[in-house]
Amino acid sequence: RVVLSRSSILYQEYSDVAINREIQRQQGKEPGTEEEGLREEGSDGIPSPSNLSPSSSFRSSRGSAFALWQDIPDVRSSGQLDNFSNEERKLQEAKFELVTSEASYIRSLTIAVDHFMLSPELAECLGAQEKQWLFSKLPEVKDVSERFLQDLEHRLEEDILRFDVCDIVLDHCPSLRRVYLPYVTNQAYQEQTYQRLLHENPRFPGILARLEEDPICQRLPLTSFLILPFQRITRLKMLVENILKRTTPGSRDEDTATKAFNELKKIIKECNSSVQSMKRMEELIHLNKKIHFEGKIFPLISQSRWLVKHGELLEVDTQTMSISGSKLKLPTKPVYLHLFNDCLLLSRRKDTWKFMVFVHAKIGELKVKDLSQKLQGISGFIFHLQLCEGQQLKHQILLKSHTE
Structure with a gap:
């Protein structure tokens, strides 16, 4: 089953839109109409609804990472949309946003790994330890995120009209913690390595500039890719929180969403504590040389x-x-x-x-x-x-x- 036919929208672009959406939410303006959904202009090759299976319908709609759930051809052609209350639609849109944003996130992670980390030219000018510190566990983060998205996609393909995602989030929390905790903890080494390479490795700035100018990464800097896991784990918690706010009080869905939200909060808290501990240890090591x-x-x-x-x-x-x-x-x-x-x-x-x-x-x-x-x-x-x-x-x- 092909699941990696991602949107061309990078997560960096999604993040900008997500901020605007959050502002709208806080102002009481909910995106929920066709005009409010962002789409890629000029998308072609989309088959007509009558020829679509739930799977192909879902995947083609991801030509835009920001297409609304209600715009998926199978949802529109189901004749069931009128049976959904306004709040039920908003709940499904919140769930769908978690899935589409994960697809966008993996698109950016793939570029970070394939275009930057696996660049032969870059590999030639980096030592093994420098490469490890600079990219850390990014491939592992990508692998875990891909398996996470595969389960989310499979859920949508099973029932595109009434699907849940929070149980999947909850099931994947142990795997997310396993890769995010060391990646976030490595932040200090990552930043130090990047700055040292810029100023002390004469070949690194030129090679990096050529890679960053490539259209595949839309001329975004390497640093914007390296910080993605930090942004994603926080954003994932916010997306689950938006779902939680819309679930029926006292329902099993609310219970699952609450557990998923709390587990993500716990991961973020552990990440913050680990970063703080690492910075404190770095400071002690530095002081030990002077005292x-x-x-x-x-x-x-x-x-x-x-x-x-x-x-x-x-x-x-x-x-x-x-x-x-x-x-x-x-x-x-x-x-x-x-x-x-x-x-x-x-x-x-x-x-x-x-x-x-x-x-x-x-x-x-x-x-x-x-x-x-x-x-x-x-x-x-x-x-x-x-x-x-x-x-x-x-x-x-x-x-x-x-x-x-």
């Missing part, structure tokens, strides 16, 4: 640690404090603080980008006392910081800052 410890080695890199705040304050030298007239003189020297979720590091700069830590302590073993009110007449904020180890005082320091 050095006096004496005992401190294992800075940890899956459960992240940087909360950092910056330079002034350490007040209490040994050389003096009074001049009516003013208290506070000699100071800079000290740098790295505050993590579980510990605090105090260091001195070795140079612009390197630090030597002279003391550190767990967050639960810090004691802070604001002395600003007691030392009136001094600009800024003064506070006393004690760093302990168990019940024992390890270090204490008087710090001054210009802001709270």
